[in-house]
Amino acid sequence: MKNVLEYLEQSAKLYPDKTAVLDPEKSITYEELLHNARRIGSFLSEQEAPRRPVAVFMDKSVEALTAFMGIVAAGCFYISINMDQPPVRIRQILETSNAGSVITLGEDRNVLKEAGYVGKCFDYHEMVKHEIRETALREIRNHSLDVDPLYCNFTSGSTGIPKGVLVSHRSVIDFMEYFPDLFHITEEDIIGNQAPFDFDVSVKDIYSTLKTGAAMVIIPKRMFSIPTLLLDYLCEQKVTTLIWAVSALCLVSQLKGFTYKVPDQINKVLFSGEAMPVKQLNTWKKYLPDARYVNLYGPTEITCNCTYYEIDREFQTDEKIPIGKPFPNEKVFLLDEEDKQVTGPGINGELCVAGTALALGYYNNPEQTKRAFVQNPLNNHYLELIYRTGDLAFYNENKDLCFAGRKDFQIKHMGHRIELEEIEMAMNSYPSMERACCVFDEKRNRITAFYVGTMDGKELSEKMRSTLPSYMIPTGFHSLTEFPITPNGKIDRKKLLEMCI
Template sequence: LLEGVVAEPERPIGDFSLVTPKARALLPDPSRPLPPRWAGSVVDRFVEQAARHPEKIAVTAPGESWTYRELDQASAALAYALRRGGVGQGDVVAIEAYRDPRLLVAVLATLRAGGSFLLLDAAYPPEMLAERVAIAAPRAVIRAAKGNRAVIPLPEGSLPFPLGEKEEILALSDGEVLPEILIGPDDLAYLAFTSGSTGRPKGIVGTHRPLSHFFAWYAETFEVGEEDRFSMFSGLSHDPLLRDLFAPLWLGATLVIPDPAEIGTPGYLTRWMLRERITVTHLTPAFARLLEISATAKPQNGNAEPLEELRYAFLSGDVLHPQDVERIRGLAPAVRIVNFYGATETPQGIAAYPVPEEIGENPAAIPIGRGIEGVDLLVLTKNDALAAPGEIGEICVRTPYLTRGYLGDESLTREKFRPNPFTNLPDDRIYHTGDLGYYDWTGNVVFLGRRDDQVKIRGFRIELDEIRRVLRRHPAIHDVEIVLDAAPSGENRLLAYYVAEHVLPLAQLRSFLAPKLPDYMIPSRFVHLDAFPLTPNGKIDRKALPRPDAHLGGAAPFMPPRTPYEEALTEIWREILDTEKIGIHDNFFELGGHSLLATQLFGRIRETFQVELSIRAIFEAPT
């Protein structure tokens, strides 16, 4: 740096590079050629696996299993029906998603018909589903479960395809067979939505090349194969779900689906993984904590068994901490842990860090690693120069395997997907993630946080403005501020501050939001203010916002515990909900409770009272 300053004393100090020759050898070369490769589509690979071992179980769920032959025939029959119904190349097909083998049938059929799938979690609020369907304008809507009532509104001109028993799906083709559509690398494969900074969800358009590139790399890099059994834990509208669905099909392995009604029941998950002999799992750090809670719900006859057969745990979606690694290794002594990094705009994982046996002394977080094959993971300064080790910059992704960009928003696409300043070639793009990080002295990238208003809750990406926009629609609310807060447990949670003429009942606020936002976007605490504190320049002074009140109960009057049992229960509630004052009529969900915390609650109840309760009990009796 000093040599550069002496040589060019008139040059702005921010233009000088801190990258030394020694450091440069550790860092990626952003000007090297990155030619794309094409390994064929995920559908092509699935068809090959179905031909190789047709009678092997492809997917199993409570009460039913599907072989590769059955999955091949059913998806081909549904693809025939979709094409006959008018679905053409690139048309969007909305899939009402459930944890059900028919989800695989629907996804494969959409791709075989030449369409692009849009996964919509059937448990999401109706207004959110309706908004996304209106933006996507799907040509058809598939309900990927038998016997369920349709929850996605059918747009005008769209065709409904409810899926029933295997025989009913096979009958959709009337015995006819259409030739397979030739899928190209740049053909549309899917549409995915993320939270938008304008309050309107962003549609991201993905193609086939990034999907097949990731799974080809995955199969070549890790010791996984057709004997493996994969869990299905990812959220149904969360893009990591594609790893759950396609990784086993690419390998000729088996996907195992847990009972969705039992996932939150203490002890279920680890017992299920043992029973089903799960060898590979993809999960978020928050879900890893759920597994630990499940494991602590010991069976009546002794300690929970370790997950001896679990060989790989791939983590993504949020910051991975050393405590998370310890939790997973405590459950599965032989497991290999890999930290993935990516965004919906950079499909699947575009960086990976195999976590070593020895993590080192007190790292704040596990690194996100380096770019996978065909990817440069760059940390750039504000002048678009490569940052030196230890120098904080924006994490950017250079690869030919990016998505196309944002549906109907060329301006945002140009802002986030920019030409590579190191080559200035038109097809050489860099995606600017908005994440901050730095290179360590091994060349791995360490994630630090966001440079904008985007946050992560339980692995889900959220733009706070989307929550603000919905709350401002409440007729009694004049203004809103949403902030991210860390609970003593370390879990992120949302606080909502609102300006209104009087305090609004918690039940009313939550019921207003419930049809419009999924549970992970509903704030844990609501704080009434007469006016926001302001900085000298007139902006909201977030540092001056008050902490939530000690008692945040609902409409019922506060009533303290009256018996030793109630005292013990309220003490458990206080610790889990981080609320000092709990009344016996307070509602668990109105105090910020959610499914993950409910699992912790029932684990503690079992430990304290030696009784088994179904997780459904908290929904039926939430006080």
């Protein structure tokens, strides 16, 4: 197998009339999804060469997922652009990716113009009317490779420009060979999609669905601010499987959603993105005691996840839930500061990953790619690339890995990896700002900005919303006359953290 379209083709053959994907407005069967994807692929084959990026600028929906598959049918790779982002960031993604084509639903072209996009813009509704070019699609497939790029997800970058993580067909196929089987996801499941399509958590929803012949229910973002509406929808759609960010699960439990209704068809709850508070996990287990609960860990650069831990006992509220053991066909290990392997319990090391699941690097960014994807220092005999995550971890007494924070100023917040330097760069760019520094309080899950300048916190927050996504806006702002300094002349971030309490 070398192309993810084989998942769709197989499921369309086995379950042609079964609903593959639905959102609150519409649904599509497997046969229709394949047919429409081939129409879009035929259209694009006249516009773009294989292995070129094509952006999808629309909210997550049946149409968006169909567009992804159409882009793949054309031999190209897709970039999902979240419409909630400010125009400046949309422009940065389009410029970094150099995408020459964007697919929209038609009415969103003005937003792209505002973002400064001057490339080709295609209306989805027109594309799905195009005739299928059998010969062209067959030629594209015949010349495709399993290492061809499949998608590019943009994450925060320390230079102030988003980084595009480029992932191949082979990496997704490798991960999907094990993921659904490990957690018993089958054609009988209904997967409730929470994650935005530009967030790699959604990759597990999409390809678990297509591989197994399951159904995927797209849950709109607005429902996550109204727990009663969300729980009604989960019950109505008889959702069985949640592969959600921790923050989404906590929203339900913190707002006491289960006192309103319990979606008792749910039998699998897989979570990732940040540390799951034991108190919130226990609330879920109280109301859905028979479900399987799994903690997943892994950055975008290694295709979704590299370790997992199935919750097999009760945890106390002050305990840390392990991130567990490696997925099959992934090597996960720890290196100390001298690049020696850490094997003993309780000793922190940088978490590193090797295997087929590694991404192709950062698109149009060879410098940062070389810094993160490097030769394994434990192997000087042949080429073996590893990804250095920048995350610290240690082994517990049961030889399970446990997350222990970051080596640098990158953080995990609201399920997203964020470079604090990017937030600081935005603040430092303002004329009335002399210097800015951000810290992250892990226990309270808060980003706090400290600065020397004349702007007030409200003004700063409003200005930052014009260039940064909402999840990167600090919760608190503190004006200082000067920064505390360490003996070696650096900003004393530890003291700043103490000032947050």
